[in-house]
Amino acid sequence: MALALFLRIWDIGGIGFNGDESIYSGQAASLLGNEEFVKNFAIFRAHPLLLQSLVSIFFTMFGIHDTTARIVPVIFGTLTVFLTYLTSKELFNKKIGIISSLVLAILPFHVVFSRQVLVDVPLSFFVVLFLYFITMYRKTGTSLYCYLTGASCGLCFLSKEVGIITIPIFMVYVFLTRGLKLKKIYSFLFGVISTTFPYFFFILSRQDAANAFEQYAMFQLERYGHGLSFKYYSILFNEALGYALSILCIISVVLIVIESKRSKSRFYIDQVLLLVIVLSAFFSFYQFLPATGDRFMVTLVPPAVILGCSVFVSDTLRRLRHSKFIYVIIIPVILLSTNVFLSKIFPIEDLRISDGLGTPWKRDAALWIKDNTAPNTGILTDNMPFANIIRFYSGHDVYAVTLSPNPSYLQVDNPAFLFLNNNISIVVQDLDPYRQSKSTIELEKYLKFSDPKLVHTEYRYTTVAGKQITVPMVNIYRIE
Secondary structure, X not given: OHHHHHHHHXXXXXXXOOHHHHHHHHHHHHHXXXXXXXXXXXXXXXXXXXXXXXXXXHHHHHOOOHHHHHHHHHHHHHHHHHHHHHHHHHHOOHHHHHHHHHHHHHOHHHHHHOOOOOOHHHHHHHHHHHHHHHHHHHHHOOHHHHHHHHHHHHHHHHHOHHHXXXXXXXXXXXXXXXXXXXXXXXXXXXXXXXXXXXXXXXXXXXXXXXXXXHHHHHHHHHOOXXXXXXXXXXXXXXXXXXXXXXXXXXXXXXXXXXXXXXXXXXXXXXXXXXXXXXXXXXXXXXXXXXXXXXXXXXXXXXXXXXXXXXXXXXXXXXXXXXXXXXXXXXXXHHHHOOHHHHHHHOOXXXXXXXXXXXXXXXXXXXXXXXXXXXXXXXXXXXXXXXXXXXXXXXXXXXXXXXXXXXXXOOOOOOHHHHHHOOOOOEEEEXXXXXXXXXXXXXXXXXXXXXXXXXXXXXXXXXXXXXXXXXXXXXXXXXXX
């Protein structure tokens, strides 16, 4: 736990927010009624408000700051490690609990994403809590654990609406394991309803919440899923789990199934079945969602870690001559087989881990704007994530060249009118090569048209051939 906390909280404020972090933290500030944020970040947008509500509590106690907001996901990420120990101990044994929690504590992908203000972090925690309660329900058969399983499903939904699929996961699992009883189903549904009631009460009692919910629902229904893609396979295999842990997951399932058939026993089969159902359901659901994101895979990491580490309950493994040696080397092998380490050894661009982190230069650019421009200054940039970052740190009105169908965003049909009507005083150009797109080219056209004055540049400092060099990352122009 100490190791997990240290890795997640170390230099937590070293870099600024990314686009999503600024949105969720801006909502949290709006929940407090802060007028500077209410105008730019509507309280009711895309997702339920569990994370945002918790962040707002920390804002109340410690002030509105990016470091303060990140304390909440750090707590969730660290507690997920502890909950992984409890869950894997109940599913298998204490040895598996210790190994799986240690792996999760230092697994780079989970460390990186549980340092960010993202709704996927509490979702990951509550998915493991769901696994724990459903395991205890299968062991005891009591209505209390059935109710708590339903409550954890509700908390999954309140973290992110994707969490609703834990309800059919429960139904399918108890049916396959012959634990489906009508009386217990009532307890389960009562748990779901009792935890989700506050969210739906908001929607029914507040017109702005109802409107936002309706707009977002229609927006999602009108979008098309991206279908089957190798993107998430690549993220899971190369980055989230790494090669060794991915292979261990497959070996665990094969060995446990073979040994169960050989012994004609279902011992450990039900546990593996639960983990496989959870992983398959979430992975399939993400495949067909219109939205995409590397961060989605953080939900799958704890169940996959438990499944991969369950290989140590195998009799086949224990009978190997050097089985103790495997215990010693397995954790270093898992770590070294992830892209975060391989990218340091081999300078191959495809091995770069998808961290989605913010950058110091974007935060610094936004703070420069706050300190050097009037409060009513209109700003134009090329992409919506950067616009949200500037909104959070500067409190200014920010437009983006990028058009988004999301009803939560301010739409600009033709940025040229912003120049003609003198709505824009500052243009912010994102020079990050990883953010180059059609909107970047579009913004360059408006820069040539308006002939602005370059007033500030933010740089990235790096070392090449032993020499420190500066690379321009953000240009700020003033319209004369």
